[in-house]
Amino acid sequence: MVVRLTGKREMGHVSPFDFVVAILIAEVAVIPIADPGSSIWHGIxxxxxxxxAELALSWLTLKSQRVRNVVTGRPSIVIRDGRLVEEELRSVRFCIDDLLESLRSKDVADITDVEVAILEPNGSLSVIRKSQCRPLTPADLGMATGYEGLPLPLIKDGVVNDEALAAAGLDREWLVGELRRRGIGQPRDVFFAQLDTAGELFVQLKQQAWR
Structure with missing residues (x-):
């Protein structure tokens, strides 16, 4: 609960400061457990x-670029126009082997294919390929595409998701009818069912998959 209160950034964007705060929280939380004789307030x-303090500092980092640079650090450009930026690599102590490994994890084998590579404050590497090295997209070919969106999970492990049904403008009666049309008696027999934005219903039974 404490980690959730500090925001999703704690789990999804772990900076060195976030890591230290997480360790402090763990150390303090264990005090009442390690010493049963102490009051629970000694931990709370x-x-x-x-x-x-973390919430206050998080608010300051949102409002001030200077505070954000001090607390979370700055992104560093380590590749520019297909060439390594030696000064930045030495400054952040990021060796070439680690850089090449990170590039391979993003399906980039040749640094000359990279327009810009940025080492983010949380240690991840963001890579932007040169335009001539990127995979073709429908936009490159002048092709129009339809809206895809996210499928709605209607049944999960036999439990009907009424909220998803309502979002699709449907009800249980429609769902049961669709299941019976496929020879499925009850929603509890379904392991997973989803409705995509094209209106196609996917149903997987608890032992086999049906469409």
Whole structure:
């Protein structure tokens, strides 16, 4: 709960500061467990202080670029126009082997194919390929495409998702009718069912998949 209060950034964007805060929270939270004789407030009070300080600092990083640079760091351009930026690599102590490994994980084998590679403050590498090295897209070919969107999960492990049904403008009566049309008696027999934006229903039974 404490980690959730500090925001999704704690889980999805772990900077060195976030990592230190997570360790502090873990260390403080274990105090009442390690010492059964101590009051639970000996753990709650410092934990609340850390969380409030983290929330305050997070607010400051949203409002101030200077604070954000100090707390989370700056992104570093390590490849520009197909050439390594030696000064930045040395500054962030990022060796060439690690850089090549990160590029391979993004299906880039040749650094000369890279327009810009940026080492983000959380340690991840963002890669932008040169335009002539990117895969073709429908937009490149002048082709119009339809809206895809996200499929709606209607049944998960035998449980009907009424919220998803309502979002699709449907109800249980429609769902049961579709299942019976496929020879399926009850929603509880379905492991997973989803409705895509084209109106196609996918149904997988708990032991086999049907369409």
């Amino acid at each position: 009070a410092p934990l609340a202080t850390i969380v409030l």
